[in-house]
Amino acid sequence: MSNDSEGKSGNRKPQILKGFRDYLPEHMRLRQQIIGKFRAVFESHGFEPLDTPVLEYLEVLTGKAGENEKLMYGFEDHGGRKIGLRYDLTVPLARVVAMHQAHIPLPFKRYHIAPVWRAEKPQRGRFREFWQCDADIAGAPSALADAEILAILGESLDAVGLPNYTIQVSHRQLLARVAVWAGIEEGLAGQVYRSVDKLAKIGPDAVVAEMVEGGVEQPAAAKALRLLVEASASDDALGFIRDSLGDDPVADTALAELQEIFEVLPSMGITGKAVFDPTLARGLDYYTGPVFEAVVEEPRIGSVAGGGRYEDLIGSFANRTITATGVSLGLERIIEVVREFDLLPGDGGSADVLVVTMPGAAAYAASVASQFRQAGFRTELSSQPNRSVGDQLKYGSKKGIRFAVIGGEAERESQQVALKDLESGEQRTMSVHEVIQSLQQAE
RNA sequence: GUGCCCUUAGCUCAGCCGGUUAGAGCGCUUGUCUGUGGAACAAGAGGUCACGGGUUCGAACCCCGUAGGGCACCCCA
Numbered sequence: 238m239s240n241d242s243e244g245k246s247g248n249r250k251p252q253i254l255k256g257f258r259d260y261l262p263e264h265m266r267l268r269q270q271i272i273g274k275f276r277a278v279f280e281s282h283g284f285e286p287l288d289t290p291v292l293e294y295l296e297v298l299t300g301k302a303g304e305n306e307k308l309m310y311g312f313e314d315h316g317g318r319k320i321g322l323r324y325d326l327t328v329p330l331a332r333v334v335a336m337h338q339a340h341i342p343l344p345f346k347r348y349h350i351a352p353v354w355r356a357e358k359p360q361r362g363r364f365r366e367f368w369q370c371d372a373d374i375a376g377a378p379s380a381l382a383d384a385e386i387l388a389i390l391g392e393s394l395d396a397v398g399l400p401n402y403t404i405q406v407s408h409r410q411l412l413a414r415v416a417v418w419a420g421i422e423e424g425l426a427g428q429v430y431r432s433v434d435k436l437a438k439i440g441p442d443a444v445v446a447e448m449v450e451g452g453v454e455q456p457a458a459a460k461a462l463r464l465l466v467e468a469s470a471s472d473d474a475l476g477f478i479r480d481s482l483g484d485d486p487v488a489d490t491a492l493a494e495l496q497e498i499f500e501v502l503p504s505m506g507i508t509g510k511a512v513f514d515p516t517l518a519r520g521l522d523y524y525t526g527p528v529f530e531a532v533v534e535e536p537r538i539g540s541v542a543g544g545g546r547y548e549d550l551i552g553s554f555a556n557r558t559i560t561a562t563g564v565s566l567g568l569e570r571i572i573e574v575v576r577e578f579d580l581l582p583g584d585g586g587s588a589d590v591l592v593v594t595m596p597g598a599a600a601y602a603a604s605v606a607s608q609f610r611q612a613g614f615r616t617e618l619s620s621q622p623n624r625s626v627g628d629q630l631k632y633g634s635k636k637g638i639r640f641a642v643i644g645g646e647a648e649r650e651s652q653q654v655a656l657k658d659l660e661s662g663e664q665r666t667m668s669v670h671e672v673i674q675s676l677q678q679a680e
Numbered sequence: 681g682u683g684c685c686c687u688u689a690g691c692u693c694a695g696c697c698g699g700u701u702a703g704a705g706c707g708c709u710u711g712u713c714u715g716u717g718g719a720a721c722a723a724g725a726g727g728u729c730a731c732g733g734g735u736u737c738g739a740a741c742c743c744c745g746u747a748g749g750g751c752a753c754c755c756c757a
Contacts, residue, residue: 355755357755359748359749359750362757368757431755539756540756625713626715626716627715641717
């Protein structure tokens with residue numbers, strides 16, 4: 238490191254970038270717990286792990302996120318190459334599938350748990366560096382694949398105990414056909430998606446007004462919206478839209494896909510949580526088919542997961558079309574909910590046992606600690622033999638360690654140890670073997 | 681990217697209309713207690729009042745800028 242005099246004794250301010258965070262041990266353990274549950278769900282469906290570099294050529298990343306590209310971190314390296322920090326995990330997946338076609342049998346089912354970066358303005362549950370937990374199926378055009386992704390989404394949220402979430406499901410092409418049916422130019426589809434998406438928040442009149450402002454004819458905007466609202470209110474929203482649109486092969490295909498998804502979901506154990514919501518649109522440009530989003534009402538952080546089918550993204554890197562569908566779980570937002578409702582129990586602190594010692598008995602204590610580890614206990618060996626036993630016990634209880642094992646000179650002489658329960662204060666002296674047995678029985 | 685609010689000890693906060701040496705609780709350190717923590721008591725450490733500039737005889741307090749945090753948009757996980 239540099240040896241400039243001003244850096245030597247704490248003159249430098251410890252700073253951290255806006256929207257970036259340190260994950261301290263307590264928070265980190267919760268993150269790992271949640272990640273572990275997601276991974277277990279993904280693997281239970283036979284999904285394989287994947288990781289990719291955090292940096293990509295900028296041109297790999299651009300042209301997929303539409304308006305959102307201004308949120309992408311980019312820079313030039315020392316060789317003049319244009320580099321970007323990945324914005325999501327979906328584009329890297331597309332690159333990987335296109336690049337390693339010879340080694341990836343399709344359908345490819347992979348999961349990817351890793352950080353992504355967006356230069357957004359931070360808020361609760363919104364950071365510039367955040368983790369996504371993605372599960373995708375590439376090379377499977379069936380609605381069954383979409384349904385399985387939805388099932389994985391539901392199972393994941395259930396695994397961490399999220400109490401009140403809803404998975405809204407819609408279809409990009411269905412919305413597009415509704416717009417055309419109402420007389421809206423196809424080029425304005427993006428405007429329709431954005432406006433319609435706000436219906437629940439701002440109400441029908443404001444949605445129409447916004448569409449008109451975006452260049453849509455007033456009667457057409459009102460007509461499209463009326464259909465969506467009436468469909469939402471009807472018992473059979475899909476049937477209502479089908480009857481209204483009449484003969485439209487594209488819309489019929491979309492409707493059939495949705496129908497199949499909803500037929501299969503109960504058999505996958507997902508009932509009630511997933512609902513058709515024709516007003517859901519989603520922002521990312523690359524979605525082309527079914528789209529979905531998991532939202533929670535409390536706390537108000539909006540969507541905790543989102544996804545859908547993207548027909549052409551992989552093809553943009555390859556010489557052929559490979560369709561894919563997948564979901565992104567937002568780790569930070571899910572953690573917010575888990576913390577808000579205290580959904581996950583603690584994991585019992587950093588260790589099960591703290592071995593306390595004192596000068597002259599360090600080697601004995603170290604060998605005792607090894608025996609506990611071999612017996613399967615997470616065992617911390619005190620690093621402060623010169624502090625009083627009291628201080629060491631205090632350290633242990635502060636770290637949430639349940640048991641202290643004292644191995645000092647007296648214990649070494651008798652080849653025993655003292656086991657102390659730091660919660661109750663009870664203490665007994667016995668052999669290491671006996672302590673291990675009693676702890677194993679207590680579990 | 682736009683608008684609004686906030687920033688005083690490690691943490692949570694007090695600090696009246698600008699007026700001498702900026703306070704509390706918790707936490708921390710030490711002692712009562714030389715191999716036994718959590719309690720009690722006592723003492724102690726710890727602050728360029730986010731940072732930089734300005735107004736003023738005088739600024740934690742007023743003004744401007746920057747950084748960080750929050751909220752609402754926008755968008756999203």
